[in-house]
Amino acid sequence: MAEQQLPERQSPLEPDYHPGSHGNFEHGVDVILSETRPGSILQLAAWPGEEKRLIEIIRKVTGLTLPDGAGGGTSSGARAVFGFAPGKFTVVDEAEGLAAAFAGVITPAIGTLTDLSHGRTAIRIAGPKAEWVMAKFFAIDFALPAFPLGAGRSTNHHDIFAQIQRTGADQFDIYVFRSFARSFWKALCHASEEVGYEVQ
Amino acid sequence: MLITCPYCGPRDVIEFTYQGDGNRERPQPASQDLDAWNAYVYDRLNPAGDHNEIWQHSGGCRAHLRVVRNTITHEILSTAFARGGHKAEGRS
Numbered sequence: 001m002a003e004q005q006l007p008e009r010q011s012p013l014e015p016d017y018h019p020g021s022h023g024n025f026e027h028g029v030d031v032i033l034s035e036t037r038p039g040s041i042l043q044l045a046a047w048p049g050e051e052k053r054l055i056e057i058i059r060k061v062t063g064l065t066l067p068d069g070a071g072g073g074t075s076s077g078a079r080a081v082f083g084f085a086p087g088k089f090t091v092v093d094e095a096e097g098l099a100a101a102f103a104g105v106i107t108p109a110i111g112t113l114t115d116l117s118h119g120r121t122a123i124r125i126a127g128p129k130a131e132w133v134m135a136k137f138f139a140i141d142f143a144l145p146a147f148p149l150g151a152g153r154s155t156n157h158h159d160i161f162a163q164i165q166r167t168g169a170d171q172f173d174i175y176v177f178r179s180f181a182r183s184f185w186k187a188l189c190h191a192s193e194e195v196g197y198e199v200q
Numbered sequence: 201m202l203i204t205c206p207y208c209g210p211r212d213v214i215e216f217t218y219q220g221d222g223n224r225e226r227p228q229p230a231s232q233d234l235d236a237w238n239a240y241v242y243d244r245l246n247p248a249g250d251h252n253e254i255w256q257h258s259g260g261c262r263a264h265l266r267v268v269r270n271t272i273t274h275e276i277l278s279t280a281f282a283r284g285g286h287k288a289e290g291r292s
């Protein structure tokens with residue numbers, strides 16, 4: 001896709017995205033907030049009984065092997081995948097064009113592919129207090145045994161639907177609707193003030 | 201009140217939407233049986249106790265669930281995916 005003249009994608013967070021240290025950071029920065037801006041964010045869904053075939057397609061196209069179980073997932077740095085609902089998966093790639101790679105192989109008999117690259121905003125929270133800040137936002141268990149590395153969760157914050165993947169022991173990637181992303185971002189910044197945060 | 205989604209695990213009730221009485225039997229769309237339609241739309245058991253219900257995990261995985269809830273204590277006795285039949289083991 002690199003040879004195409006693609007318009008530069010603007011961030012919905014831009015007016016409220018202020019790199020630097022903020023809040024109560026005199027004693028150290030305990031969370032780092034950033035927008036990861038992946039080129040591709042896809043939603044894949046398998047028809048009943050076709051889940052295993054779809055998981056195999058995901059493995060062939062991305063090289064990522066989904067672990068068994070509800071909400072299982074994995075990430076490789078540039079690419080990430082996780083289950084967010086029965087038979088449904090979010091697949092993310094730093095590069096654009098992942099939808100084209102799936103388009104020919106997810107046949108109508110297997111399931112569906114929805115390209116949400118322009119419809120979602122990806123926000124990363126990392127650092128020793130990431131779990132603490134997330135726990136103020138979402139009523140789910142963020143402890144590592146309950147929310148293992150790579151796993152995904154579907155939940156919401158005041159009616160803003162969010163998909164969350166744990167991409168590190170103290171790091172989470174949050175996918176929210178682009179139209180709600182700035183509001184969510186501002187709330188996340190406010191919630192991070194008490195621990196001291198840095199926007200990268 | 202917590203509802204344990206078969207996919208997501210225990211979640212606060214705020215993530216769920218009540219979809220109605222799980223005991224209803226919807227007549228075939230072409231049915232002209234007015235009594236059957238009347239029963240589907242209006243007749244409810246309204247038990248004081250275990251009740252079959254349909255809920256959607258609308259603030260999570262969005263799956264439709266069949267839930268048995270005690271209407272007196274709000275205890276959730278069982279949850280399962282609605283796919284595969286809506287009748288649960290509560291009083292019907």
Ligand SMILES: [Zn+2]
Nearest residue numbers: 205208257261
């Ligand atoms: Zn669920």
